[in-house]
Amino acid sequence: MLKPSIPKGTRDFTPEEVSKRNYITNTIKEIFSLYGFQPIETPSFENSDTLMGKYGEEGDRLIFKILNSGDYLSKVDDALYSEKNSIKMTAKISEKALRYDLTVPFARYVVQHQNEITFPFKRYQIQPVWRADRPQKGRFREFYQCDADVVGSKSLWQEVEFVQLYDAVYTKLGLKGVNIKINNRKVLSGIAETIGAEDKLIDFTVALDKLDKIGEEGVKKEMREKGISEEALNKLQPLFSFSGNNDENLTSLSVMLSESETGMQGVEELQFITRNIETLGLKSASLQIDVTLARGLNYYTGAILEVAAPKEVKMGSIGGGGRYDDLTGIFGLKDMSGMGISFGLDRTYLVLEELNLFPETISENSRALFLNFGEKEALYAMKTISKLRSANLKAELYPDSAKMGKQMGYADKRNIPFTILAGEKEMEAEAFTLKNMKTGEQTMMNYSELESFLAE
Amino acid sequence: MLKPSIPKGTRDFTPEEVSKRNYITNTIKEIFSLYGFQPIETPSFENSDTLMGKYGEEGDRLIFKILNSGDYLSKVDDALYSEKNSIKMTAKISEKALRYDLTVPFARYVVQHQNEITFPFKRYQIQPVWRADRPQKGRFREFYQCDADVVGSKSLWQEVEFVQLYDAVYTKLGLKGVNIKINNRKVLSGIAETIGAEDKLIDFTVALDKLDKIGEEGVKKEMREKGISEEALNKLQPLFSFSGNNDENLTSLSVMLSESETGMQGVEELQFITRNIETLGLKSASLQIDVTLARGLNYYTGAILEVAAPKEVKMGSIGGGGRYDDLTGIFGLKDMSGMGISFGLDRTYLVLEELNLFPETISENSRALFLNFGEKEALYAMKTISKLRSANLKAELYPDSAKMGKQMGYADKRNIPFTILAGEKEMEAEAFTLKNMKTGEQTMMNYSELESFLAE
Numbered sequence: 001m002l003k004p005s006i007p008k009g010t011r012d013f014t015p016e017e018v019s020k021r022n023y024i025t026n027t028i029k030e031i032f033s034l035y036g037f038q039p040i041e042t043p044s045f046e047n048s049d050t051l052m053g054k055y056g057e058e059g060d061r062l063i064f065k066i067l068n069s070g071d072y073l074s075k076v077d078d079a080l081y082s083e084k085n086s087i088k089m090t091a092k093i094s095e096k097a098l099r100y101d102l103t104v105p106f107a108r109y110v111v112q113h114q115n116e117i118t119f120p121f122k123r124y125q126i127q128p129v130w131r132a133d134r135p136q137k138g139r140f141r142e143f144y145q146c147d148a149d150v151v152g153s154k155s156l157w158q159e160v161e162f163v164q165l166y167d168a169v170y171t172k173l174g175l176k177g178v179n180i181k182i183n184n185r186k187v188l189s190g191i192a193e194t195i196g197a198e199d200k201l202i203d204f205t206v207a208l209d210k211l212d213k214i215g216e217e218g219v220k221k222e223m224r225e226k227g228i229s230e231e232a233l234n235k236l237q238p239l240f241s242f243s244g245n246n247d248e249n250l251t252s253l254s255v256m257l258s259e260s261e262t263g264m265q266g267v268e269e270l271q272f273i274t275r276n277i278e279t280l281g282l283k284s285a286s287l288q289i290d291v292t293l294a295r296g297l298n299y300y301t302g303a304i305l306e307v308a309a310p311k312e313v314k315m316g317s318i319g320g321g322g323r324y325d326d327l328t329g330i331f332g333l334k335d336m337s338g339m340g341i342s343f344g345l346d347r348t349y350l351v352l353e354e355l356n357l358f359p360e361t362i363s364e365n366s367r368a369l370f371l372n373f374g375e376k377e378a379l380y381a382m383k384t385i386s387k388l389r390s391a392n393l394k395a396e397l398y399p400d401s402a403k404m405g406k407q408m409g410y411a412d413k414r415n416i417p418f419t420i421l422a423g424e425k426e427m428e429a430e431a432f433t434l435k436n437m438k439t440g441e442q443t444m445m446n447y448s449e450l451e452s453f454l455a456e
Numbered sequence: 457m458l459k460p461s462i463p464k465g466t467r468d469f470t471p472e473e474v475s476k477r478n479y480i481t482n483t484i485k486e487i488f489s490l491y492g493f494q495p496i497e498t499p500s501f502e503n504s505d506t507l508m509g510k511y512g513e514e515g516d517r518l519i520f521k522i523l524n525s526g527d528y529l530s531k532v533d534d535a536l537y538s539e540k541n542s543i544k545m546t547a548k549i550s551e552k553a554l555r556y557d558l559t560v561p562f563a564r565y566v567v568q569h570q571n572e573i574t575f576p577f578k579r580y581q582i583q584p585v586w587r588a589d590r591p592q593k594g595r596f597r598e599f600y601q602c603d604a605d606v607v608g609s610k611s612l613w614q615e616v617e618f619v620q621l622y623d624a625v626y627t628k629l630g631l632k633g634v635n636i637k638i639n640n641r642k643v644l645s646g647i648a649e650t651i652g653a654e655d656k657l658i659d660f661t662v663a664l665d666k667l668d669k670i671g672e673e674g675v676k677k678e679m680r681e682k683g684i685s686e687e688a689l690n691k692l693q694p695l696f697s698f699s700g701n702n703d704e705n706l707t708s709l710s711v712m713l714s715e716s717e718t719g720m721q722g723v724e725e726l727q728f729i730t731r732n733i734e735t736l737g738l739k740s741a742s743l744q745i746d747v748t749l750a751r752g753l754n755y756y757t758g759a760i761l762e763v764a765a766p767k768e769v770k771m772g773s774i775g776g777g778g779r780y781d782d783l784t785g786i787f788g789l790k791d792m793s794g795m796g797i798s799f800g801l802d803r804t805y806l807v808l809e810e811l812n813l814f815p816e817t818i819s820e821n822s823r824a825l826f827l828n829f830g831e832k833e834a835l836y837a838m839k840t841i842s843k844l845r846s847a848n849l850k851a852e853l854y855p856d857s858a859k860m861g862k863q864m865g866y867a868d869k870r871n872i873p874f875t876i877l878a879g880e881k882e883m884e885a886e887a888f889t890l891k892n893m894k895t896g897e898q899t900m901m902n903y904s905e906l907e908s909f910l911a912e
Contacts, residue, residue: 004506004564004787007552010499018495033820034845036852039474043466043598050460067521067550069588073542086529094523096463108460118869120855132525142499155855280842331460364489386736389490396492399576399611413574
């Protein structure tokens with residue numbers, strides 16, 4: 001018989017991995033909740049028509065479809081069947097599909113429950129999603145998304161809060177030096193107006209993003225190749241001398257974009273956010289305007305956020321988000337403006353691992369293993385274990401009265417720090433011999449000493 | 457456009473429902489962990505050959521299959537295609553399937569990771585499972601299972617521990633009067649020997665289970681109709697006078713089953729468990745031998761457990777489990793004995809709801825809403841909110857400077873207990889006016905008074 005395996009792109013998580021993942025998601029949940037977001041959950045699969053057509057052609061292809069139950073082929077008419085066309089067939093033999101992200105199910109939730117919801121609605125959602133992507137290092141077919149969104153208000157205080165929220169989470173995780181980059185879709189539109197072509201916006205941001213690597217002349221050369229005129233390049237000159245200072249950059253931008261109403265609106269929004277964040281202060285992260293930030297251009301309409309891990313770690317973005325004007329239009333509910341952000345669980349895990357930031361105390365392991373010397377001794381141990389558990393202390397009994405070496409070896413492999421021996425002698429004295437598995441040191445003590453010791 | 461909906465048998469969970477469900481699962485996790493169980497997680501979908509054939513023909517039918525990606529029909533040869541047979545086709549166009557329970561994936565995990573695992577292995581797992589069952593009241597197509605298992609030891613102390621664990625969880629949930637029923641497969645086998653036919657065991661237990669309703673004569677009549685002889689009925693006479701006392705029942709059983717070696721082994725196992733539980737004591741549950749308990753007869757080989765909700769609630773079992781001799785044989789690893797139990801999340805939820813046992817404090821709702829009177833006032837509020845959040849207190853700002861009535865209405869609908877007004881007057885005095893949304897009472901206070909007040 002072949003050793004069993006799991007589908008490619010999926011993972012088993014060991015106890016240690018689950019504990020570490022829970023440490024991250026519990027921290028995120030706690031901060032979401034502290035900021036007034038409330039949890040919802042949606043089903044793992046949705047009706048196919050809820051998901052299909054919402055992520056582009058590529059997205060449709062990557063959605064996992066669920067086969068209908070029963071004699072599903074009997075419902076396919078012979079004409080269509082004879083075509084043997086996979087795409088047409090899918091529509092007939094599959095009505096449900098696994099969630100591809102949390103945003104579309106959230107939009108569906110808002111529309112479906114609009115009469116029960118009090119707007120502005122602040123929700124968070126931490127659930128797995130599935131994508132039939134080609135698996136590769138760091139990319140999985142099943143992974144968790146951790147999203148918070150607020151819908152039903154256009155207030156820029158929400159942008160301010162999301163920046164604070166990112167700062168609060170990473171500070172709590174002990175990850176210092178995170179860089180929150182911010183841009184605004186309206187600034188990008190203003191730049192597009194200035195260079196005279198909306199369609200060159202992506203080429204422009206991609207080229208500008210290389211400034212550090214290839215220098216001003218390299219970037220200009222690439223822009224010229226993409227058809228951006230000399231006149232436009234002159235207008236864009238201030239971008240090449242962008243500093244790390246948000247105020248200075250905003251001043252340059254407002255000069256540069258003074259003739260674009262949309263652009264100026266974007267500058268004002270950025271001003272509002274950076275000014276208030278400066279007044280309120282961040283704990284460990286920094287907030288930096290980055291005009292090369294152009295993620296989610298097809299749906300973000302205002303602020304665009306992206307979080308970069310501290311510089312000493314080679315890692316892409318570990319979070320991101322933005323403001324959208326029309327979350328629920330696809331389901332017939334117009335004018336539902338909102339803003340949302342997302343935390344990348346897998347990448348955050350890798351960063352904490354690399355920087356050795358997981359606390360040692362997060363393991364769910366037992367503090368002590370009682371050795372088993374037979375029924376009478378085991379009952380003595382079980383009485384004690386029951387008392388310890390009532391005091392919320394993790395202890396367990398080795399289930400069989402196996403050889404002492406085997407039992408000690410078990411404690412060792414399980415990384416249980418203490419073993420407790422209680423035989424004839426200890427039972428008579430109503431005592432316990434505690435052994436430190438690291439040092440080998442043995443101490444005899446009574447119950448209350450034992451409880452205090454293990455509680456430390 | 458049609459209002460969007462979700463697939464039948466699935467559910468959206470509102471913030472209140474998520475909080476209540478988390479309250480239950482967090483309690484279960486805490487106790488699992490206290491008892492030395494450690495969490496694992498497995499992928500939502502498994503390779504089809506891991507799942508198919510493990511749950512019987514009916515089970516195979518109820519497993520959700522995932523359609524292969526890409527042009528899946530091109531891999532089906534024309535001969536098979538022309539048959540238009542759904543079952544044969546499924547094997548060709550679907551390689552993965554959604555988890556049907558947590559037991560088979562756990563068995564797969566143990567075999568796959570056998571070299572990394574230290575046995576006895578105590579794991580818990582709380583994840584959703586999916587079944588293409590006909591949806592009905594209380595039965596869903598997606599639902600959570602909460603399982604704990606220990607494999608690699610035959611020690612009866614584990615049975616003792618699982619009984620304690622059930623007691624600990626329901627006690628912590630405030631659910632008193634839970635009845636843990638226990639039986640043993642070997643006792644049932646002994647009874648089968650006594651009545652001379654293994655194949656009548658189910659008929660026998662089903663009939664005996666009706667003793668309360670139809671009385672001794674009714675049960676005997678049904679047994680006779682099922683072909684159980686008069687002589688067998690005489691031998692079984694003690695079962696009709698079973699009392700609520702475990703010791704008395706064990707004495708009757710050992711007289712009745714004295715000639716069956718297997719039966720006597722079952723009696724001894726029950727004796728060990730009930731004797732030690734009596735010595736150790738339970739906090740709020742009771743443990744009762746019930747020879748009509750016959751769940752999981754096709755795989756349980758020793759103890760069988762089932763938990764009944766307190767009598768005042770009409771509800772089937774809210775948990776169950778048992779000992780099995782061969783968890784992993786299906787994947788080629790022999791002699792892996794173990795025992796496991798499961799908690800029914802949905803039913804436990806209904807019971808706590810019916811008895812009004814959910815604490816009021818489990819909602820993740822904010823303690824206070826700061827009203828928004830414009831940018832300057834909002835900044836004053838945001839500074840305060842940031843300080844409160846650093847003190848781990850949940851407060852939020854109404855995002856827009858809308859009319860006061862609208863903002864008050866929002867706090868009301870969201871059930872936020874306090875609103876905080878801070879306008880010109882309060883800002884000058886570095887103070888806040890706090891309004892109790894229930895009583896309407898207003899109090900002016902400084903920051904430290906506010907923090908203490910909200911912390912209560």
